[in-house]
Amino acid sequence: MTKNLLVVAGEASGDMHGASLLREIKMLDPEVSVSGIGGPRMEAEGMEILFHIKQMAFLGFAEVVRHIPFIKKVQARLIEEVKRKNITTVVLIDYPGFNLSIAKKFKALGLRVIYYISPQVWAWGKGRLKKIKKVVDKMIVILPFEEKFFKDEGIDVEYVGHPLLEQIERYNYLTKEELFRRFDLDLSKEILLILPGSRIQEIRRIFPEVILAARKVSEKFNLQAVVACSSNIDESIFRELAPGTSFSVVKDHTYDLFRYAGFGIIKSGTSTLEAALFELPMVVVYATSPVTYLIGRSLIEIDKISLVNIIAGEKIVEELIQKDVNQEKIYSACASVLSDSERLRAMQDRLKALEEKLGTTGVSKRSAGIVLEYLN
DSSP states (O other), X not given: OOOEEEEEEOSHHHHHHHHHHHHHHXXXXXXXXXXXXXXXXXXXXXXXXXXXGGGGOOOSHHHHXXXXXXXXXXXXXXXXXXXXXXOOEEEEESOHHHHHHHHHHHHHTTOEEEXXXXXXXXXXXXXXXXXXXXXXXXXXXXXXXXXXXXHTTTOOXXXXXXXXXXXXXXXXXXXXXXXXXXXXXXXXXXXXXXXXXXXXXXXXXXXXXXXXXXXXXXXXXTXXXXXXXXXXXXXXXXXXXXXXXXXXXXXXXXXXXXXXXXXXXXXXXXXXXXXXXXXXXXXXXXOOOHHHHHHHHHHOOOSOOSHHHHHHTSOOSEEEEXXXXXXXXXXXXXXXXXXXXXXXXXXXXXXXXHGGGGOOSOHHHHHHHHHHHHHO
């Protein structure tokens, strides 16, 4: 029996969760061989990388159109891999634009398709649900309300809890002194943490205004601005976008920064939930191309964008979107929390309560068990 598995993760968070999944799969069955799309973490767990997440870092409707020839090339290579290795089971991790498209092709070949970390169809409307029902054999979901959502639509689904809980628990933290010494940070000042995203396009759109606001916030509240740089981004981009501005860049130590920071300005996405699990008070920012935003706004069915607020079912953190991502509004949103100690403490308390909604650790092991049931 073939023990070949194809896995597709198109971005940094998918690479992180995919690596944990692969580690557990290999522990349960060392004979499984994995290839597909991923990044350095999945490669470190023994996956053969056909395309790197750096090559897949396009987003938005307009950007995707420009990359159609490359997308077709990637899809053709994945199908060739499936046929060459007689692969019967594929795992798709998040990254819905690409993954739901390739899922249709995999299903047509008779493959078993498992989707780990659901597309946020509960936010983007139910248009994609029919497609999911046709092309996905099993949904493995990580947010508590998703199981009922998919089950109500007749889709085979299992809730396993959120993988961030075990990522945070397993992480090998530096001490505060080690972190500050290694990156030449000022121990007398708290960190104002900036997470501007893990894709070049979003960094270019968000970072210039964020860093101007961060400079004002730092001066007002005696903080130091520190940018958390994703592993797939060249840190020189930040200097290029903000010449002459004082800030530090720290690469590959985001969890250490979450642990020791005092406040965050964070791009909407998984990072907001990570920050919440560290009880880090924050302001959330999000901006994309005007075309992408207009199309997205016509489709979106919820009134919140950050996972923190969506899961909590209430507005815990301020969200600034599109034209509101400017230095004046970012500064004002940060200052209104930082200047009010009661509000700051209340935000931390509400973030702490959020963790209880996200299940228990052992998520990757539970998910690996489901994948192996299908593979075997």
